[in-house]
Amino acid sequence: MDRNGANANGARERYEVQEHDVLVIGAGGAGLRAAVAAADNGLSVGIVTKSLLGKAHTVMAEGGIAAALGNVDSEDGWQTHFMDTMKSGKFINDWQMAEIFAKEAPQRVYELEQWGALFNRTDRGGISQRPFGAHTYRRLCHVGDRTGLELIRTMQEKVLTTESKVYMETTVTKLFKKDGRVVGALAYTRESGKFIYIKAKAVVMATGGWGRIFEVTSNSWEGTGDGVVLSYDAGADLVDMEMMQFHPTGMVWPPGVRGLLVTEGVRGEGGLLKNAEGERYMERYDPQRMELSSRDVVARANYTEVQEGRGTEHGGVALDITHLGYDNIIKKLPTMHEQFLKLADIDIAREPMEVFPTVHYTMGGVKVDPETCASSVPGLYAAGEVAGGLHGANRLGGNSLSDLLVFGRRAGEGASAYVLESTHSAGTDEREVETEIGRVLLPFENKAGTESPYLIQQELQSVMMEHANLMRTEDSLKEGLGKVLGLKDRLEGLRVQGSRLFNPGWHTAQDVRYLVQISEIILRTALERKERRGAQWRLDYDGPDEELGRVNFIVSKDGQGEIGIEPREIPPMPEHLSELFREKVVDSAGGERRGAESQF
Amino acid sequence: MDDRTADGGGLAPQAHANANGTAGENGKTTKLKIFRGDAEGGEEVEYELPMVEGMVVLDAVLNVQAEQAGDLAVRWNCKAAHCGSCSAEINGKPKLLCKTRMEEYDGEEIRVHPLKAFPVIKDLVSDVSWNYEVSRSMTPFTSDAQAPFTMYEEDVERLYEPKKCIECFMCQDVCHVLRTHNKHAEFAGPRFFVRAQWMEMHPMDNQNRLKYLHEERGGVGYCNITKCCTEVCPVGIKITDNAIIPLKERVADEYYDPAKWLMRKLRGNRNGARNGG
Numbered sequence: 001m002d003r004n005g006a007n008a009n010g011a012r013e014r015y016e017v018q019e020h021d022v023l024v025i026g027a028g029g030a031g032l033r034a035a036v037a038a039a040d041n042g043l044s045v046g047i048v049t050k051s052l053l054g055k056a057h058t059v060m061a062e063g064g065i066a067a068a069l070g071n072v073d074s075e076d077g078w079q080t081h082f083m084d085t086m087k088s089g090k091f092i093n094d095w096q097m098a099e100i101f102a103k104e105a106p107q108r109v110y111e112l113e114q115w116g117a118l119f120n121r122t123d124r125g126g127i128s129q130r131p132f133g134a135h136t137y138r139r140l141c142h143v144g145d146r147t148g149l150e151l152i153r154t155m156q157e158k159v160l161t162t163e164s165k166v167y168m169e170t171t172v173t174k175l176f177k178k179d180g181r182v183v184g185a186l187a188y189t190r191e192s193g194k195f196i197y198i199k200a201k202a203v204v205m206a207t208g209g210w211g212r213i214f215e216v217t218s219n220s221w222e223g224t225g226d227g228v229v230l231s232y233d234a235g236a237d238l239v240d241m242e243m244m245q246f247h248p249t250g251m252v253w254p255p256g257v258r259g260l261l262v263t264e265g266v267r268g269e270g271g272l273l274k275n276a277e278g279e280r281y282m283e284r285y286d287p288q289r290m291e292l293s294s295r296d297v298v299a300r301a302n303y304t305e306v307q308e309g310r311g312t313e314h315g316g317v318a319l320d321i322t323h324l325g326y327d328n329i330i331k332k333l334p335t336m337h338e339q340f341l342k343l344a345d346i347d348i349a350r351e352p353m354e355v356f357p358t359v360h361y362t363m364g365g366v367k368v369d370p371e372t373c374a375s376s377v378p379g380l381y382a383a384g385e386v387a388g389g390l391h392g393a394n395r396l397g398g399n400s401l402s403d404l405l406v407f408g409r410r411a412g413e414g415a416s417a418y419v420l421e422s423t424h425s426a427g428t429d430e431r432e433v434e435t436e437i438g439r440v441l442l443p444f445e446n447k448a449g450t451e452s453p454y455l456i457q458q459e460l461q462s463v464m465m466e467h468a469n470l471m472r473t474e475d476s477l478k479e480g481l482g483k484v485l486g487l488k489d490r491l492e493g494l495r496v497q498g499s500r501l502f503n504p505g506w507h508t509a510q511d512v513r514y515l516v517q518i519s520e521i522i523l524r525t526a527l528e529r530k531e532r533r534g535a536q537w538r539l540d541y542d543g544p545d546e547e548l549g550r551v552n553f554i555v556s557k558d559g560q561g562e563i564g565i566e567p568r569e570i571p572p573m574p575e576h577l578s579e580l581f582r583e584k585v586v587d588s589a590g591g592e593r594r595g596a597e598s599q600f
Numbered sequence: 601m602d603d604r605t606a607d608g609g610g611l612a613p614q615a616h617a618n619a620n621g622t623a624g625e626n627g628k629t630t631k632l633k634i635f636r637g638d639a640e641g642g643e644e645v646e647y648e649l650p651m652v653e654g655m656v657v658l659d660a661v662l663n664v665q666a667e668q669a670g671d672l673a674v675r676w677n678c679k680a681a682h683c684g685s686c687s688a689e690i691n692g693k694p695k696l697l698c699k700t701r702m703e704e705y706d707g708e709e710i711r712v713h714p715l716k717a718f719p720v721i722k723d724l725v726s727d728v729s730w731n732y733e734v735s736r737s738m739t740p741f742t743s744d745a746q747a748p749f750t751m752y753e754e755d756v757e758r759l760y761e762p763k764k765c766i767e768c769f770m771c772q773d774v775c776h777v778l779r780t781h782n783k784h785a786e787f788a789g790p791r792f793f794v795r796a797q798w799m800e801m802h803p804m805d806n807q808n809r810l811k812y813l814h815e816e817r818g819g820v821g822y823c824n825i826t827k828c829c830t831e832v833c834p835v836g837i838k839i840t841d842n843a844i845i846p847l848k849e850r851v852a853d854e855y856y857d858p859a860k861w862l863m864r865k866l867r868g869n870r871n872g873a874r875n876g877g
């Protein structure tokens with residue numbers, strides 16, 4: 001094999017050149033669905049992924065995929081799904097996205113079934129649906145507790161039937177632009193350490209979230225937010241960056257698994273939350289919806305119980321599903337049963353789990369056009385967790401998987417239409433490629449450098465845990481910002497050793513740049529949103545602020561290369577949507593589910 | 601490799617407790633040996649690190665990576681035995697590193713190596729891309745019925761087991777047809793028999809993959825039912841009994857009695873939603 005080695009001593013770097021109509025960055029549900037759409041339009045498609053095919057975060061989703069099929073509760077329909085999504089997002093969601101989403105989700109689920117995905121069934125032979133937090137009706141299509149695996153495997157096998165070229169274990173480090181359009185990217189392949197310059201007429205960003213900025217997270221090493229920073233650097237607008245979702249239930253013990261997700265499916269199947277005193281404390285936080293309240297509410301409840309001294313042995317609360325009985329647990333929650341047994345020596349059919357909030361999902365991201373998923377930069381599209389807008393201030397469980405397919409497809413279609421209409425050519429001045437390669441190789445050559453990328457990452461993670469957690473104050477956010485800026489200065493001193501061949505240290509040196517940049521953006525936007533709304537919970541403000549309820553904070557790189565933040569007015573909902581919220585205050589299911597309920 | 605430094609490591613930070621931010625209990629430490637090298641060769645290197653309660657081998661490897669050997673290559677994603685990334689060999693047996701506790705080897709030496717049935721790239725990472733080529737060579741699930749399908753829990757129960765596969769490729773690694781006899785060009789391996797089996801069993805699928813399995817790339821005839829694959833499957837798929845043997849039976853039926861195959865297929869399609877077929 002022709003390996004480049006690490007000695008880029010001024011000599012011209014060799015790199016491979018590839019060209020595609022559409023380059024999809026990311027092989028989770030969103031990227032794969034986008035690739036299928038573009039390939040179906042007869043375009044040449046490249047898919048880049050940091051891991052092997054089938055290993056993206058999507059594979060870890062357990063609970064299910066939300067779509068108003070109405071198979072179990074026939075009253076369900078897109079309107080209720082739309083309303084649940086908006087309410088949960090505290091009305092700062094992009095309502096147009098939410099409408100498209102709720103209407104198209106069922107088609108995307110059926111399409112998965114058409115492509116071979118398996119779902120649990122109702123007695124009448126339809127797809128079964130389970131209840132989940134803050135969904136009015138039973139709405140999550142699932143197969144046991146491994147729905148994400150089913151989704152990604154189905155999409156992966158579908159993609160392999162197309163002509164798309166998949167670049168596995170390959171990482172994009174920069175987007176190139178020409179005449180204001182995105183026209184390609186630089187990537188490197190871990191297997192050889194070699195660079196690939198990929199020319200493309202359009203790019204679909206589908207890189208997932210950035211949970212790795214926190215120490216306790218359900219996210220894997222991949223969740224470093226590369227795509228949001230790459231897009232920001234290319235000039236794209238970002239939205240709702242202050243909104244990070246803390247999942248109420250992550251594992252707490254043993255230390256190695258701290259943060260690992262305990263699916264909401266456990267509560268969906270009837271799991272009870274209790275503090276060390278045995279009290280079912282959700283009674284005090286949301287007596288109506290109890291354990292199935294929205295994630296932000298349950299996460300704060302769990303956090304508060306432990307803060308106030310009612311926590312369990314390892315600093316969590318108890319989640320009890322024993323009453324379901326062994327047989328049902330094995331059938332409905334097999335993965336959870338195995339996970340606790342293997343990793344924590346706990347048989348969840350006999351004893352409760354210990355859980356505590358864990359960083360899980362990023363509501364914010366690249367701002368996109370709802371119809372086409374176009375970003376504010378021509379040629380750049382975004383879908384999935386890296387895009388923002390659909391979920392507003394808090395995401396409903398199960399809404400991500402359907403988001404991936406609905407908007408993954410739309411991004412693929414949007415990018416295809418753009419490519420088919422346009423006559424521009426892919427690629428840029430190759431000097432830019434050389435410059436970028438030089439930048440990526442710097443940590444090898446930085447002889448004076450002393451900073452370990454692993455250590456900077458760990459320090460950053462504890463700063464964010466301390467200062468940007470699920471309860472925030474101005475003083476603490478400011479202190480955190482100071483620390484993050486300190487870390488930013490230290491990035492110049494990064495140094496790595498070894499060769500370019502599959503070198504995680506080198507990779508981490510790229511990641512920390514993203515992590516630090518995103519952390520700064522989050523802290524700055526969290527300082528701007530001076531209220532309590534969904535995932536943004538400011539202890540120094542009493543409640544929601546009406547004015548702020550009408551804006552999103554838009555982030556973009558300003559003329560000086562600094563972070564620019566602008567509050568942008570949310571356009572009023574059109575009549576056919578706003579009237580849904582006026583119709584009735586109490587619906588047939590008996591809850592105060594519409595109208596002026598406690599939205600916060 | 602041209603420029604690996606003598607210590608073979610990354611830049612170790614000066615003073616830091618450990619990667620998990622939890623100090624080893626009572627200063628207890630543990631040791632493990634990790635293969636360090638690439639396609640051109642390598643050797644085991646021993647590392648000592650703080651022992652943390654409940655630690656899995658992956659925790660130990662990542663601790664070594666963060667503290668002592670920054671360029672140590674290992675694959676992982678979920679840390680929860682869901683994604684199948686972290687397969688490697690511990691003391692010669694394929695294991696998911698994230699699911700194997702250090703305590704399991706109490707008093708024993710722990711030697712971690714990459715999967716052996718595939719070419720090594722570096723350290724614990726081997727080149728498994730061959731599996732994706734095999735996957736591409738199979739006829740995918742195909743149906744002329746229009747979703748939403750009418751199917752029942754009993755269908756789901758049959759399909760659930762082969763669908764659980766997390767593509768860890770440990771069954772591929774342990775199978776002597778690949779590991780010892782290197783029949784990669786003519787043998788798809790147990791993982792893909794599992795895939796073929798769910799597609800063949802799916803009541804809405806209208807393809808026949810038996811020719812592929814028998815005469816083409818599948819090479820199911822090479823399997824002599826040693827059951828080694830079943831033993832290592834981390835999600836408990838009974839690969840031999842529930843995928844390979846039924847496929848072998850169908851191959852026999854098909855080649856001696858095609859009518860039988862058709863019967864099975866039709867019986868599987870219990871609700872008749874498929875048009876023609």
Ligand SMILES: Cc1cc2nc3c(=O)[nH]c(=O)nc-3n(C[C@H](O)[C@H](O)[C@H](O)COP(=O)(O)OP(=O)(O)OC[C@H]3O[C@@H](n4cnc5c(N)ncnc54)[C@H](O)[C@@H]3O)c2cc1C
Pocket residue numbers: 025026027028029030031048049050051056057058059060061062063064065066147148170171172173206207208209218219222226227261360361383384385386397398399400401402404
């Ligand atoms: C444990 C867990 C359980 C969950 N359960 C549910 C659930 O039950 N229901 C639900 O709806 N949601 C769930 N979620 C959320 C949901 O799974 C994710 O939000 C979703 O899968 C994200 O998909 P994606 O396609 O946007 O990105 P991902 O699946 O995260 O994929 C991102 C892809 O981008 C690639 N990538 C990233 N950066 C680069 C780069 N620089 N260069 C090249 N490639 C890059 C990665 O390699 C990867 O292939 C869960 C999440 C977790 C972590």
Ligand code: SF4
Pocket residue numbers: 774775776777789790822823824825826827828829830839840844
């Ligand atoms: S049973 Fe067959 S496929 Fe499985 S390991 Fe033995 S020979 Fe290989």
Ligand code: SF4
Pocket residue numbers: 684764765766767768769770771772790791794829832833834835836837839
């Ligand atoms: S069948 Fe089992 S051992 Fe084989 S790849 Fe799948 S999960 Fe791994």
Ligand code: FES
Pocket residue numbers: 675676677678679680681682683684685686687696697698699
């Ligand atoms: S890291 Fe996913 S299976 Fe081990």
